Amino acid sequence: MKLIWKPFTLQFKHPFRIAHGVRSSTAVMYIRIDHEGFSGYGEASMPPYLGESHESVAAFLGRLDLAQFKDPFDISSIMAYVDQVADGNTAAKASVDIALHDLACKLLGKTVHAYYGADPDRAPFTSFTIGMDEPELIRSKIEETDGFPILKVKLGGTNDRLIIETVHASTTKIFSVDVNQGWTDREYALDMIYRMKEMNVSFVEQPFDRFNLDDHAWLKEQSPLPIIADESCQRYTDIEHCRHAFHGINIKLMKCTGLSEAKRMIDYAQKCQLKILIGCMSESSCAVSAAAQLSPFAQWADLDGPLLIKNDIFEGLKFVCGKITLSGLPGNGAYLKETVFD
Amino acid sequence: MKLIWKPFTLQFKHPFRIAHGVRSSTAVMYIRIDHEGFSGYGEASMPPYLGESHESVAAFLGRLDLAQFKDPFDISSIMAYVDQVADGNTAAKASVDIALHDLACKLLGKTVHAYYGADPDRAPFTSFTIGMDEPELIRSKIEETDGFPILKVKLGGTNDRLIIETVHASTTKIFSVDVNQGWTDREYALDMIYRMKEMNVSFVEQPFDRFNLDDHAWLKEQSPLPIIADESCQRYTDIEHCRHAFHGINIKLMKCTGLSEAKRMIDYAQKCQLKILIGCMSESSCAVSAAAQLSPFAQWADLDGPLLIKNDIFEGLKFVCGKITLSGLPGNGAYLKETVFD
Numbered sequence: 001m002k003l004i005w006k007p008f009t010l011q012f013k014h015p016f017r018i019a020h021g022v023r024s025s026t027a028v029m030y031i032r033i034d035h036e037g038f039s040g041y042g043e044a045s046m047p048p049y050l051g052e053s054h055e056s057v058a059a060f061l062g063r064l065d066l067a068q069f070k071d072p073f074d075i076s077s078i079m080a081y082v083d084q085v086a087d088g089n090t091a092a093k094a095s096v097d098i099a100l101h102d103l104a105c106k107l108l109g110k111t112v113h114a115y116y117g118a119d120p121d122r123a124p125f126t127s128f129t130i131g132m133d134e135p136e137l138i139r140s141k142i143e144e145t146d147g148f149p150i151l152k153v154k155l156g157g158t159n160d161r162l163i164i165e166t167v168h169a170s171t172t173k174i175f176s177v178d179v180n181q182g183w184t185d186r187e188y189a190l191d192m193i194y195r196m197k198e199m200n201v202s203f204v205e206q207p208f209d210r211f212n213l214d215d216h217a218w219l220k221e222q223s224p225l226p227i228i229a230d231e232s233c234q235r236y237t238d239i240e241h242c243r244h245a246f247h248g249i250n251i252k253l254m255k256c257t258g259l260s261e262a263k264r265m266i267d268y269a270q271k272c273q274l275k276i277l278i279g280c281m282s283e284s285s286c287a288v289s290a291a292a293q294l295s296p297f298a299q300w301a302d303l304d305g306p307l308l309i310k311n312d313i314f315e316g317l318k319f320v321c322g323k324i325t326l327s328g329l330p331g332n333g334a335y336l337k338e339t340v341f342d
Numbered sequence: 343m344k345l346i347w348k349p350f351t352l353q354f355k356h357p358f359r360i361a362h363g364v365r366s367s368t369a370v371m372y373i374r375i376d377h378e379g380f381s382g383y384g385e386a387s388m389p390p391y392l393g394e395s396h397e398s399v400a401a402f403l404g405r406l407d408l409a410q411f412k413d414p415f416d417i418s419s420i421m422a423y424v425d426q427v428a429d430g431n432t433a434a435k436a437s438v439d440i441a442l443h444d445l446a447c448k449l450l451g452k453t454v455h456a457y458y459g460a461d462p463d464r465a466p467f468t469s470f471t472i473g474m475d476e477p478e479l480i481r482s483k484i485e486e487t488d489g490f491p492i493l494k495v496k497l498g499g500t501n502d503r504l505i506i507e508t509v510h511a512s513t514t515k516i517f518s519v520d521v522n523q524g525w526t527d528r529e530y531a532l533d534m535i536y537r538m539k540e541m542n543v544s545f546v547e548q549p550f551d552r553f554n555l556d557d558h559a560w561l562k563e564q565s566p567l568p569i570i571a572d573e574s575c576q577r578y579t580d581i582e583h584c585r586h587a588f589h590g591i592n593i594k595l596m597k598c599t600g601l602s603e604a605k606r607m608i609d610y611a612q613k614c615q616l617k618i619l620i621g622c623m624s625e626s627s628c629a630v631s632a633a634a635q636l637s638p639f640a641q642w643a644d645l646d647g648p649l650l651i652k653n654d655i656f657e658g659l660k661f662v663c664g665k666i667t668l669s670g671l672p673g674n675g676a677y678l679k680e681t682v683f684d
Contacts, residue, residue, distance in 0.1 A: 121544070121568070121617060121641040125467070125491070147514055149467070149491050149663035172489055174662050200662045202463070226463070275463060299463040320516050320542045321491035 001066045001103075003096070005031040006340050007054040010045075010282055010309045014141075016131050023048070026282035029057040029092070030313075032341055033099040035072050040103025041314070041336060042095035043287035045254050045280075045305075052091045060085070060092040072107060075100045079260050090234070090257050091281075097258025098290045102331035109330050112293035116263055122296040123324040126303045127152035127176055132159070135166040142170045147321035150202075151175040152302055156182015160192060168199040176300065178205040181231055186215045190222050197224045202300065205250060205277070206230040216245035228277050236265050239272070248275030248299070253291050254283070266297045280305040289316030289334035292324050313338045343408045343445075345438070347373040348682050349396040352387075352624055352651045356483075358473050365390070368624035371399040371434070372655075374683055375441040377414050382445025383656070383678060384437035385629035387596050387622075387647075394433045402427070402434040414449060417442045421602050432576070432599050433623075439600025440632045444673035451672050454635035458605055464638035465666040468645045469494035469518055474501070477508040484512045489663035492544075493517040494644055498524015502534065510541040518642065520547040523573055528557045532564050539566045544642065547592060547619070548572040558587035570619050578607050581614070590617025590641070595633050596625070608639045622647040631658030631676035634666050655680045 008028050015024045029044040046052040063085055069078050075097070082096050105112050113120055128148040130141050132155070145151060153167050156179045167175055177196060183189045189207045196204070203226040208215045210231035220227050226247035233242050234255040242249070249269055251262050262278075269276050276298040280288050283305040295301045301324055306312050316334025318325045327333040350370050357366045371386040388394040405427055411420050417439070424438050447454050455462055470490040472483050474497070487493060495509050498521045509517055519538060525531045531549045538546070545568040550557045552573035562569050568589035575584050576597040584591070591611055593604050604620075611618050618640040622630050625647040637643045643666055648654050658676025660667045669675040 119641070147491060149489060149665065172663060174665055299461070321514060323491065323516055 040099040042099030044091035044095035057092040093257040118296040125322040250277040285314035285316040290332040292317040382441040384441030386433035386437035399434040435599035448673040460638040467664040592619040627656035627658040632674040
């Protein structure tokens with residue numbers, strides 16, 4: 001197996017404001033693994049606050065020796081090797097896992113969702129993200145969400161009450177709320193959640209600091225809405241530590257090193273009766289089509305990455321009125337529309 | 343346990359045209375079962391073509407001796423008795439089963455979905471039915487479907503091609519198609535389905551006569567869209583006869599005598615890898631809230647009954663942008679807004 005890679009920058013359609021600041025682009029790395037005339041594609045997405053970069057991903061990929069593996073179907077052995085090459089680097093690792101699934105399933109002539117026994121008719125609707133903005137801009141952004149029946153609203157700033165009231169007054173759509181660790185006072189959090197319970201809010205993501213499991217556990221007991229871990233739950237082993245403090249977890253390929261570990265997390269979460277949200281970073285249709293293959297196992301999906309960027313060089317999953325619609329193409333269901341590797 | 347009943351007529355907001363003709367109302371029977379100060383409510387819906395009526399349901403209910411049962415939790419014994427009192431009468435039987443579930447779960451202080459282990463966060467979106475009409479009326483009806491992202495289009499007349507082209511040109515929404523046994527030519531059916539595959543059609547219901555399993559089996563092999571049995575699959579024992587001819591089944595409480603048998607059908611369908619659509623007749627929020635309790639087990643739901651009538655005396659399940667939202671009320675989650683039994 002031969003591995004090549006190419007740095008790329010995704011441009012957002014609109015600058016994007018969350019609790020950490022404003023961004024207009026995200027660095028990604030596309031990779032390709034070739035084997036016996038077939039190519040599998042992968043993507044690493046590196047939002048700046050997560051510590052990976054074009055340089056770190058290239059350095060990590062440069063250390064990999066995939067030529068030692070002859071069997072592309074033995075993804076678990078390959079990923080066990082990849083995972084121990086260095087700590088961290090979860091997005092770089094995910095790109096390899098995604099490309100391996102794409103390659104192996106193309107060799108099998110099978111979709112990844114069929115490989116994992118996921119029923120595409122059970123794929124959920126994605127949410128469509130509304131960044132933190134002034135009320136007028138929020139209203140106009142909501143008008144642009146067209147047929148999407150579910151929104152995701154970013155909170156964690158100083159205007160949270162105004163934002164949710166603006167959203168509630170502007171739309172009858174369902175929305176979830178992502179606080180991105182932005183709250184510090186648990187009584188304030190509970191008061192906000194009781195207000196949101198009277199709106200069409202489905203769940204609340206990561207209210208407090210990722211290490212503050214005590215306040216999350218307290219909130220879990222009190223809250224009339226499900227509390228979902230994002231930053232507090234990155235990999236499989238985190239589930240054991242945080243399951244008492246949350247009703248569910250947000251699984252993202254870039255956090256957990258890819259589809260193999262994501263599927264293990266899904267199985268374990270289901271066993272613990274944790275709800276599952278399948279999410280993404282700012283990613284193109286390459287990585288998001290891969291994540292979508294597992295979405296039938298999830299209660300909720302937040303896979304709007306491709307909708308928010310203007311230079312997607314892959315085409316894959318589609319949304320019909322927000323419903324995730326998986327292509328029947330073998331592999332992850334995405335194909336490259338332009339040449340980037342030559 | 344004491345059983346009382348009251349005939350009622352549901353008025354449609356709009357006259358409703360399907361392959362069998364036009365209707366502006368449907369007869370229903372509301373029932374109440376009292377036990378130790380608690381009341382469970384049930385509903386039988388009798389569309390004219392199914393052979394039940396106010397008279398037949400009253401006659402059937404009059405033959406029941408529920409006073410012989412002391413344990414309201416033993417629904418399976420009670421329903422085994424009810425089922426053998428007479429053949430047919432499936433809607434009358436369903437009303438008893440629905441009221442028993444409502445009563446037993448109210449006594450337990452539990453929702454029926456919790457009783458059956460269904461996860462309300464996995465409840466699907468309902469479709470919203472568009473009757474067979476002229477293109478102009480279809481376009482205006484689609485405009486009235488507001489936030490509902492999924493439509494169900496009735497076919498089986500002489501204008502089918504025009505209807506689906508009108509729907510496709512009028513909306514980007516997902517739609518399913520219900521032929522109500524209206525097609526007779528399998529090559530025509532397959533041609534229509536290939537056209538619909540290029541639109542946002544999710545499945546096709548009951549193309550041919552209910553007894554014509556051969557053509558359905560042929561179509562199942564050829565069709566790029568799932569073929570779902572409605573009239574061909576009414577009760578549990580029908581699954582064995584029709585499973586080779588369909589990709590899935592439409593389960594309706596009024597066909598299958600209620601929630602007990604519906605749950606057995608769900609379990610068996612899942613074992614056979616048949617897809618599940620949970621549907622309803624023209625029913626109010628009493629019976630539809632009961633059916634909705636099982637909807638998390640289904641790939642699809644067609645539970646728009648309460649949306650199409652103007653004199654719903656029950657309040658229960660809600661739709662938020664079409665998403666089925668179960669109330670947390672014990673029992674079937676619906677309550678009576680007016681007095682009808684005094």
